[in-house]
Amino acid sequence: xxxxxxxxxxxKSLTTGSQFSADISVTAQDIDDLIRSGLGPVxxxxxxxxxxxxxxxxxxxxxxxxxxxxxxxxxxxRNIEAVMGLLQSIDVEPILLKGTSFAARxxxxxxxxxxxDVDLLLxxxxxxxxxxxxxxDGFKKSKPALGMDYEAHIHSAPLFHPxxxxxxxxxxxxxxxxxxPSQESPLNLTSxxxxxxxxxxxxxxxxxxxxxxxxxxxxxxxxxxxxNGFGNPGLQRSLFDCALALKTGGDELNWDDIxxxxxxxxLGASLYVLLSFLKRIGVFADSENRCEIxxxxxxxxxxxxxxxxHGRIEKHLVHFGGYGRLTSPSTTSNMFDVLIRKHAAWRNxxxxxxxxxxxxxxxxxxxxxxxxxxxxxxxxxxx
Numbered sequence: 001x002x003x004x005x006x007x008x009x010x011x012k013s014l015t016t017g018s019q020f021s022a023d024i025s026v027t028a029q030d031i032d033d034l035i036r037s038g039l040g041p042v043x044x045x046x047x048x049x050x051x052x053x054x055x056x057x058x059x060x061x062x063x064x065x066x067x068x069x070x071x072x073x074x075x076x077x078r079n080i081e082a083v084m085g086l087l088q089s090i091d092v093e094p095i096l097l098k099g100t101s102f103a104a105r106x107x108x109x110x111x112x113x114x115x116x117d118v119d120l121l122l123x124x125x126x127x128x129x130x131x132x133x134x135x136x137d138g139f140k141k142s143k144p145a146l147g148m149d150y151e152a153h154i155h156s157a158p159l160f161h162p163x164x165x166x167x168x169x170x171x172x173x174x175x176x177x178x179x180x181p182s183q184e185s186p187l188n189l190t191s192x193x194x195x196x197x198x199x200x201x202x203x204x205x206x207x208x209x210x211x212x213x214x215x216x217x218x219x220x221x222x223x224x225x226x227x228n229g230f231g232n233p234g235l236q237r238s239l240f241d242c243a244l245a246l247k248t249g250g251d252e253l254n255w256d257d258i259x260x261x262x263x264x265x266x267l268g269a270s271l272y273v274l275l276s277f278l279k280r281i282g283v284f285a286d287s288e289n290r291c292e293i294x295x296x297x298x299x300x301x302x303x304x305x306x307x308x309x310h311g312r313i314e315k316h317l318v319h320f321g322g323y324g325r326l327t328s329p330s331t332t333s334n335m336f337d338v339l340i341r342k343h344a345a346w347r348n349x350x351x352x353x354x355x356x357x358x359x360x361x362x363x364x365x366x367x368x369x370x371x372x373x374x375x376x377x378x379x380x381x382x383x
Contacts, residue, residue: 008281008282011240014244015246028057028058033320041066041114079161081202097171098221104199142158155171156170179220179266180342186216211248212258216258230312272294273309275291276310277313304345338360
């Protein structure tokens, strides 16, 4: 099945060079959804290669988001260069992560990938020293939220520079320990130096992960967010990240490494969910049947669970479909929470109804008042 949403058509235009045809039915709400998800600039980019929108006001809103992103992106990259220079002054060579790396390496223009925080991976024993040099430069440590222990977290307390308006997160790990791919190779970082390549950022030499690593890291993080924050707008951007990384890697991608890492791992199942979805909507050609190989290598996701997950992803993330009384971002996350686990696929499927009724990460799931409150919200008696 192929989707004909604005998102899937934009993905195809970026990855195949096909002309994007602007459907005259693009509404103000569509534009709201795209801009809210951080996709305004990339949508404007593909629109420029095809037809114009029928409503000039909608097109001008996309153009405004593109111009704004150009300005903010240029400022963000200047900030990144400054941060990297400070860390390199104490002989710390961080690895660029997430949006920064993808914007610089895979997008036609860096501003098309809206960035939030600057995420950097450092050796754990150098984080305190790195924080100190950034604080001396004017960064402020954020106060931890109630119950948050940054010593045990994947990154240290976020740092904010009030004059530069930039947030920096210094990572000691890539994925939370609660998600099994964090202990699976290569995300366990036992051989991280083998996965790093050198590139340039302005006038600075920097380090980032090779594309094969980026793909599996992206897939693990995407599935973690599906399980823990289905309403996160970054989920849509990750579809573009993955599609453009695949396009950039092209025939040079070392699929042998990817297949090796994916063998009998939840990391492989996560990659299977992501790549097979891009294949479903006509973005990943998969001429070598990689998805079939990934599917056969693991027992955690089967055809039925994949169909359930892809249906939710397509409805809510690609088509921006709304939720009913019986569904919400929270209940959808509860579904993903048990469908992407290190158990047999049939066992994960069987656990879905129970986890929607009694979410396993909700301490009050068996509390009478908690369940009454949920029922009242479903019935519309209380907002």
